Amino acid sequence: xxxxxxxxxxxxxxxxxxxxxxxxxxxxxxxxxxxxxxxxxxxxxxxxxxxxxxxxxxxxxxxxxxxxxxxxxxxxxxxxxxxxxxxxxxxxxxxxxxxxxxxxxxxxxxxxxxxxxxxxxxxxxxxxxxxxxxxxxxxxxxxxxxxxxxxxxxxxxxxxxxxxxxxxxxxxxxxxxxxxxxxxxxxxxxxxxxxxxxxxxxxxxxxxxxxxxxxxxxx
Numbered sequence: 001x002x003x004x005x006x007x008x009x010x011x012x013x014x015x016x017x018x019x020x021x022x023x024x025x026x027x028x029x030x031x032x033x034x035x036x037x038x039x040x041x042x043x044x045x046x047x048x049x050x051x052x053x054x055x056x057x058x059x060x061x062x063x064x065x066x067x068x069x070x071x072x073x074x075x076x077x078x079x080x081x082x083x084x085x086x087x088x089x090x091x092x093x094x095x096x097x098x099x100x101x102x103x104x105x106x107x108x109x110x111x112x113x114x115x116x117x118x119x120x121x122x123x124x125x126x127x128x129x130x131x132x133x134x135x136x137x138x139x140x141x142x143x144x145x146x147x148x149x150x151x152x153x154x155x156x157x158x159x160x161x162x163x164x165x166x167x168x169x170x171x172x173x174x175x176x177x178x179x180x181x182x183x184x185x186x187x188x189x190x191x192x193x194x195x196x197x198x199x200x201x202x203x204x205x206x207x208x209x210x211x212x213x214x215x216x217x218x219x
Contacts, residue, residue: 039085040136041114048118048130054080055141062183062190065143069108070150071179072159074166078173080141085113088138088146091166095147098162106151113138143184145177146170 067073092107099105113136120131140146147166149159160176167174183190 039089039113041112044114044116047116048133049115051117052115052139054082054139056080057141057143057186060185062143062185064110064145065183065185066181067145067148067177067179068110070106070148071154072150072156072163073108073110073145073148073177074163074174075145075177075184076140076142076172077175078142080139080144081170081172082137082139083111083113083146083170084117085136087170088113091147091169094166094169095149095162098165099149102152102154104152105149105154108148108150110145110148111138111140115139142186146174 065075088109088111092109095107099107115137116133117135117137118131119134147163149163156178163174163176182192
């Protein structure tokens with residue numbers, strides 16, 4: 001006969017051996033965990049993604065090319081680029097460090113790195129699946145706003161200097177914009193049309209008279 005304590009000990013030891021032989025499978029998303037200070041999505045639909053290409057804004061939409069929250073900002077002026085989470089974090093830290101004395105200043109990040117980038121080692125034979133996960137990134141086209149600052153009144157010269165230092169950390173050419181900056185469609189800046197002066201528009205009666213005078217004489 002087995003006593004109750006001995007039977008419980010035997011069952012616990014058997015369970016531990018079973019757990020060692022058949023460990024619980026890890027969720028592949030656990031490999032993507034990062035520190036809370038770094039930018040990373042909480043959930044992803046696909047474990048690995050294709051490399052893809054940076055989109056080219058040719059459809060006529062100007063969404064995301066003007067300020068929405070702050071008073072000043074920077075947007076891409078050069079070619080579109082794939083920005084990594086580390087680059088965005090570094091630029092954001094520069095803004096927060098330079099604006100530390102400005103109490104109440106808010107920094108708005110208009111893009112988010114949600115694309116997993118996988119890299120294979122050099123001199124690796126073809127095949128055998130995709131490479132391992134390395135970092136998060138996002139594809140940003142030309143004209144997209146990256147950072148905005150606002151929340152408190154700030155001089156334009158100071159905001160321009162802060163955002164200039166943050167733009168130096170990004171791998172593409174940026175431009176400083178304000179609330180009055182026109183939207184951008186790729187490399188084309190869409191300036192608003194000039195208002196029509198009513199004094200320059202001829203009266204319809206004058207147009208009729210001019211048209212009659214321009215007609216050739218009838219023979």
